Amino acid sequence: MISFPNCKINIGLNILGKRKDGYHEINTLMYPVPIHDVLEIIPHKNFSFSSSGLPIPGKYEDNLVIKAYELLKPEFNLAPVHIHLYKNIPMGGGLGGGSSNGAFALKMLNEIFKLNLNERQLQDRALKLGSDCPFFISNCPQLAKGRGEVLEKHPLNLKGSFLMLVNNGIHINTKEAYARVEPKTPNYFIENLVMEPFESWKSDVYNDFEVPTLDKYPDLQTIKDKLYANGAFYAAMTGSGSTMYGLFAEKPSSQLFNFPNGFVQVVAL
Numbered sequence: 001m002i003s004f005p006n007c008k009i010n011i012g013l014n015i016l017g018k019r020k021d022g023y024h025e026i027n028t029l030m031y032p033v034p035i036h037d038v039l040e041i042i043p044h045k046n047f048s049f050s051s052s053g054l055p056i057p058g059k060y061e062d063n064l065v066i067k068a069y070e071l072l073k074p075e076f077n078l079a080p081v082h083i084h085l086y087k088n089i090p091m092g093g094g095l096g097g098g099s100s101n102g103a104f105a106l107k108m109l110n111e112i113f114k115l116n117l118n119e120r121q122l123q124d125r126a127l128k129l130g131s132d133c134p135f136f137i138s139n140c141p142q143l144a145k146g147r148g149e150v151l152e153k154h155p156l157n158l159k160g161s162f163l164m165l166v167n168n169g170i171h172i173n174t175k176e177a178y179a180r181v182e183p184k185t186p187n188y189f190i191e192n193l194v195m196e197p198f199e200s201w202k203s204d205v206y207n208d209f210e211v212p213t214l215d216k217y218p219d220l221q222t223i224k225d226k227l228y229a230n231g232a233f234y235a236a237m238t239g240s241g242s243t244m245y246g247l248f249a250e251k252p253s254s255q256l257f258n259f260p261n262g263f264v265q266v267v268a269l
Contacts, residue, residue, distance in 0.1 A: 004036040005104040007095035012190035013207040023147035044082035053087040064102030094239025103136035169261030177240035180212035
């Protein structure tokens with residue numbers, strides 16, 4: 001079986017407070033993006049994993065597709081499989097590609113082995129893999145609260161718009177990004193602001209990570225300014241960075257940026 005795990009962007013992200021469990025209380029709108037990895041899972045005499053495409057950092061056993069299999073294996077006595085992951089979504093940029101891989105692996109294993117887990121049951125298991133993983137079970141625009149696991153489908157529809165993703169190769173440590181943010185309750189909540197005309201998003205819809213991060217990395221502010229200068233109706237950082245994005249009414253040129261160690265991608269939503 002083959003599937004195509006996609007990534008996401010955050011449209012606004014508010015850090016509301018620090019929780020007793022060490023996580024932060026957030027409020028954000030996650031929106032799926034049609035840029036994909038490729039994931040194949042087939043029955044095999046022994047469990048094995050391979051990958052191609054972009055090199056995947058970290059330990060073999062920390063990959064979320066392996067953790068997804070190991071999570072379900074004892075519960076359902078799963079037979080061995082071979083998993084191959086072709087990695088196309090850049091890592092460490094706030095796009096959630098690893099989380100998507102883990103969630104899609106759960107959905108595929110559910111289908112391959114006929115486990116009959118429903119959406120809620122898959123989300124519960126996805127949360128054990130990571131805070132962003134449950135989003136990719138439903139894989140539609142969703143408001144995410146709590147530490148990201150309290151999900152509510154949202155009617156925002158950006159169909160007909162174009163998205164430009166820009167990453168200049170800077171790596172931002174998530175723990176350090178949180179340390180630079182002072183949690184607060186916003187005057188207005190994202191779920192309402194995004195239903196206002198796009199013209200209001202530039203001043204009203206914001207990511208709490210953005211100001212301290214762009215202060216520390218001014219090249220990211222330059223990217224954001226250039227996105228607006230070239231016609232974006234909204235530009236922002238996704239997640240804790242460092243990927244910046246612009247939303248356009250007309251398709252922008254992918255030649256606006258050129259980063260040897262980064263990436264620039266344009267897709268229709």
